[in-house]
Each structure stands twice: as C-alpha cells, then as structure tokens.
Amino acid sequence: MKLSGVSDSAKKNGGAAVLSTPVKSGLKIGDASGDVNSGKPADGSPAPSAPVKPVVQTGFSSGVRTGVRGRASVSSADKGKGIVADNGIGDEITFKDSKTLIGLEMILIDREETVIQGFIPQGRVDVYLSHLKAGALYRLNKFFGAKSKLNYRVAEPDVTISFSWNSALTPLEDSSIRFPEDRFRIHGYRTFDAACDLRGDLYDYIGHIKLVNGQVPGGNLLLDEADVAASRRVDLHVQTHDDPVLKVCLWDKAAFEFVDKFNATKGTARVILVTTLNPKRFGVLSLSSMAPSRVFLDDDVEETRVYLNWLNSNSDVANRINAEVVTKPETATLGDLFAYMKRPSAKVAWFECTATIDAVVHGSDWYYIGCGVCHTKATRGPTTLIYLSKLSVYDQKDQAIFVLLGNAGEELTGKKAGEFVESYYQANDAVEGEHKVPVPRAMIDTIGQRRRLLLSLGEKSDEEPVSGSGDHAEVSVKRVADVSVPEGGKRRSG
DSSP states (O other): OEEEEEOSSOEETTOOOOOOOOOOOOOOOOOTTOOBOOOOOTTOOOOOEEOOOOOOOTTOOOSSOOOGGGOOOOOTTTTTTTOOOBTTOSSOOOOSOTTTEEEEEEEEEOTTOOEEEEEEEGGGHHHHGGGOOTTOBEEEEEEEEEEOOSTTOOSSSSEEEEEEEEEEEEEOOEBOOOOOSOOOOBOOHHHHHHHTTSOOOOEEEEEEEEEETTBOSOSSOOOOHHHHHHHOEEEEEEEOTTSOOEEEEEEHHHHHHHHHHHHHTTTOOOEEEEEEEEEEEESEEEEEEOTTOOEEETTSSHHHHHHHHHHHHOHHHHTOOBTTBOSSOEEOOHHHHHHHHTOTTOOOEEEEEEEEEEEEOOSSOSEEEEETTTOSBOSSSOEEEEEEEEEEEEOSSOEEEEEEETHHHHHHHSSOHHHHHHHHHHHOTTSOTTOOOOOOHHHHTTTTOEEEEEEEESOOBTTBOOEEETTEEEEEEEEEEOOOOOOOSOOOOO
16 A cells, blocks of 8 residues: 555544645654654655555454544554654644544555545544655555545545554555556546536646736746745636636645746746646636645646647647637727627636726725735735725726726725725724725826726626626726826716
C-alpha cells in the first residue's frame, strides 16, 4: 500500500480536508523504546523498497467498536506500540480544538493501482500521524471498511479504509513493487457543470490558459507575489480543447504554487492541470481549489505534456476568441450592451463603453464593509470600506444604471470610500454610528462628465448585483478612465 497523501489541515464539522501532494521519501521506524530520524532524499525520489503483498482486507474489524465518525478513544497502553517518534516529519499539524476534530483523511494506492480513501479517527491521530509520509510504502494489518461520505470525495470507491484501535502499520523497505507516482481524475466541463454546488466528488481539470488575472499570458507576463500574498488568490480562465471556458480560482497554497511555477516560465506557460477542484456557481460556473489541490504546468507530468503536444498541433483552438471569455474588452454602446444581455446564450464578458454621468442614485448605501485584501464581504479579519454606488448614465440613444464597484469608485472620485466616511464623521461629531453617510460631494460633482468605462456583464457575487430589463439595466463598472469637459447639458430623454 502506498500512502499518496495526508491532509495538512484538520477536518472540522464534517468538511473533508485531504492532501494528495506526494512527498517522495522513505520512512524508517524503530522499536517502541527508541527514536528514529526520517529524512527526505535531496533529490526528492522515493526510497527503494522490497517486494511484499499488499494488504487489501476489506470488512475486517478488530478491537473496540467506534462510535459516530470513529470518536472512540485509545487507551494509553495501546498508544505507541511498534511506533516511535519521527523527527524528520515535514509539515507539523496543530489541532487547536480537539472537540471539533473529526479525523485525518488520506489517499491510498495499492499495487493494482486502486485508489481509495483512508481515515484515521480522532482518538488515533496522535498514534500514527507523526509516522505517515506521503509517497512512503506500508503494510496495513487489522483495519475495517466503512461507507464513504458523499461530500468531497477524492476517490472512486465508495468504501473508506479506517484504522482501528489495534491497526498495525509497517513500513516497507527495498520493495520491488512500483506504484504510480500520480493518479488523476480528470474531467471536463459537462461533469463539473453537473456536479456544481453538490459538494460531491472533487475532480481534476486540465486545459490551456486563456487569461491570468484578466491578462493574456505571454510577453514576459509576471505575477506580483506581494499582490497574490495579499489577495491569497489567482483567477484563471482555462479551456479544455474546444469546450466552454471555465473560471478557475486558485486559493492560498495552490495560488502560491501557481505563481512560483508560472513566473519561472516567464509567463509563457500554456497548459495547466489542477487537482481536487470544487465546482461552484457565482453567476458562472467556477472551479475553486481546495487545501489539497496541486498545480502542474506544461512539462510537469505526463498528462500536461500530452495536452501540450495536442495544443501545439491545434494552435487554432488556442487562438480562437470565444463568447465565454473576452480577452480584450469590446467597444460597445449602451444599445449594444442591452442587445448582448438579452441573448439567451450570453456569458460573462467585458466591454468598454463611453457614456455621460447623468445622476448619482440616492436612497441606498453607496459603500459596504469588505475584506481589506480580497474585497469580498467581510466576515472576519481586516476590513475596509469599498464603493458600491449606482450611477445613471446615457449616450446618444440610451440610458442605463451602472453599478460602481471597488477601485472604480476611487478612480472616479480620487479618494477611497473610507476617506469620505471618516471626513463626514469628523465634521459631524453628534451623529450616531449607524447613521447613513450621504453620497460624497465629489461623486455628485462627476455629473455631466463623459467617461470611458470598463464594464463587466454577467458576473455576479454577493456584493455585485447585476440585472437587466427593458431599456434600463445594471452593469458592473470595474475601471473608470478619461475625464472630459462637462457637457453642461441635460441628458437625452427617451
């Protein structure tokens, strides 16, 4: 049995947390009274091992019965038998709240290349955790099979191998059996679309990169590590062959891994494979990375090399402009925007529109409290005030309501939303904290100005309302440019 991955975060309140990153190293374990140091080879290759029969004993159970989700305790006499401390462990795992800890999950592979989930209940984590290494080979005796949860599955079998109170885990050395280094569950758009928001299987996705944080890859495009560290995310648009384009959101560890690999290629990477993705729908179908997600580019693994060869032979696909993603904003009038929004097949798209500001909509909050780095609605951590204002605009023929978001508000007024709110309370000491701050004068003074606006249609999240009907529609404004001389006239009616 090969241990393919060990979770690097605690699984709380029933949510799964798994890690499939292989750490290619052997594991040495001494007797119960001694200590042993286990190190990872400098070249990262797996330690050689000896032939041995894999243990595939499903349904075998021994010892005490476990309660709900394996919460049975382990006596001190049982702990440490045949297992000693290992000082060579790579990542330390800290469980801050043992009352909410459910257990530890793993990915296991036998010599017949069967991938199955493994589970160590709460009371037995300390017994085994410090001696488990991803990529190492073991024989497991005395375990039982349990029905897998439907939520966030990472293997095809619906059975999980669970450790019991007397499970014996023996490291294998000098084994001639060769296990597959990686096993991927690659699926396409249709599978992810069908699994969206079901919290079921977490599949892998491969394709060619269309956009990186809104920019076309190539031309020595490098990502700012400080910006990614602050936002903790990277947004990609990826397409598999000629399927619809998918938005892939890489978070935290996966984002940092992508930045390191992408910048190493000087922005020329074309193919990406991301594992363990959770399909969600935020206006459009999006794939979000999870704690165990891994990122591979171009020549990293066989799957990306095969896809890259296909892409080199089908360059017309890579250069094709799709309705699902616009790599360069299209110039459009308000009438063009309305026509696009009425199309049944309309997808998320970006447009550039020139219009005159006719009025600032009053009667609703013009800002919201959001996260200081990612600008989503804040639930914890550092916060800031972010623009969320409505402007009435018009061009030669039509009028619309645009929603001014985030940095676009600062580009329009020249100040951050927090600066206006702070100035208002400083000038009005008597007002209560829940008082509604009026729209700042600097925003009202933009009435009559003709601006070039970068707009997003079809993209919706909690803080970005998007709707449209008839001759009036709400469109998200992401950037504002080009101040022109106020026209001084009234808007065109109709």
